[in-house]
Amino acid sequence: MQVTFGFLLIVGLLFASGVFSVLLYAKFTGQAWFSESTIAYAETAGAKQQIIMTATPPPVAAPLAPSAMINAPAIRQYPELPSGCEITSLTMMFQYYGIDKGKMELLPELKRDRTPLKWNVDGSIAYWGNPNTGFVGEITGSAKGFGIFHGALFELQKKYIPTAVDLTNQPFEKLEQQLREGIPSVVWTTINYQVPDKWVVWDTPIGPLKTTFMEHAVLLVGFDESNVYVNDPVSGKSNVRIDKARFLDTWNVMGKQALSYTKS
Template identity: 30%
Template sequence: MENNYHSRHDRKKHRKQISGLLVVICCCVGILVACLKFGVFNLEKSVEDSASKGDTLSEESSQKSSEEAETDDFSPGNISWEKDENGVHLDVPYLNQDDLLPSGCELVSSLMLLEYYHYTYTVDDIIDNLDMGNLSEIDDPNYDYAGPSPEECFVGNPLNGDGFGCFPPVIQKMMNRLLKGGQQAVDTSGESLDDLAKQYLDQGKPVLIWTTISWGAAYPSDTWLLTKPGVYSIPEEDVSSSLITDQTYTWPANEHCVVFVGYDEDNFYFNDPYADSGMVSYSKEQANQCYETMGHRSLAVE
């Protein structure tokens, strides 16, 4: 009887131990589930947030690097100049056309202007964005050649000494294909040198002006029949009169283009690309006379 009692007592005690153990196991399982449910979720969210933040930082870093690269390569308008009671002098980089474009004073002067505004273009960039044309031999009793107007395109080849040249509308189109950051080339023809000095040089902006080689006299040179607008050259196999108008153009010999960079009480100062002249100064009277001879033609960048 005693043995049965102890046996039952042991079994009862064992059942209580098992029940307690089950409770403990259930609690542990519950805690584990809670940890898995919330801890892992938060871990995943943390990983996702970190990844998202990393992507954002990466994008910002990439964008910043791109902006920095662009800033390093190009910053129009980042210029400085000197102005006092005596006048203004703009530090415009100088280029000699003899080394670059023997007949391209307008183009080399344009390149000086672009370099002043921190553009890094080359002569090839200028040529690639320039409207160019040439004279073609024609069968006409009065004229040997027909070709475009220098108001429409550069006439001739700037790479050799046989080219003619062009005027502000052509340079304006070329430069507006190259300018960035809201800058634009403006045809300022008709303005006096004094007005250009006040409106542009005083604001740190150099100006292209058309004058004469060595500031001498201009005189009538070659005359040709003008082709129709947009016809920059006539194919050899098609010298049809349908491409030619009855209007003529006479080239002003000694045409030249320089960069207007400064002034004082008595003189105007220019970067003259011809024959490695460097920066030259002329009395306001002489400079105005040559500028007037070429029709008060000028161009600036705004």
């Protein structure tokens, strides 16, 4: 009996000494034996075994910058291309990207819809090309010209920028994120940045088209909480400030058209 008691006493002292050694080591090394943790239980051999699992807090997302501005070349469409706002805006993007091409160099590569213009007896347009197919009319001003929309212009953009993306119908917040990443976008609006009160309809080889001769394209280069900033090919000026709500109204009625690219 005394031997058994003595043996148990020695074992108890050894165990206590071991625990004390571990705790002392943790104190001097800074490595906690136990820390704040989540406790779970697993069934092992009919009994609950306690398992210590360290809880990892989820990462906190950094707040988005409320504004961004990039410095892209500003190019004027006049005098050579009075109807060439789209290809001029694309040229600004190309030069910012690092492609050494001018608007007149790119002009022969612009996709065209050469459907002849036909008039109604009242002077309205009866039949003409479709800007979703290619540039409609005469871009140089030698005859009536109109423009080109995102799908047809995207073909030329993709030829020079392999990572080109058509962001048409994406939320405007996506274009703002592009600017945060230092990437401009070609966007469609109106010449005076106001919703048109006059629209026209004509028939085309792929069906009727409703549009406005106020149609315009610019290079989106910045934004803040109240405004957007564009390089406007009509004036040739950079960082033109436009009230954001006003701009979004015109961008919406023109079909939320936008061309951009990714960095990889």
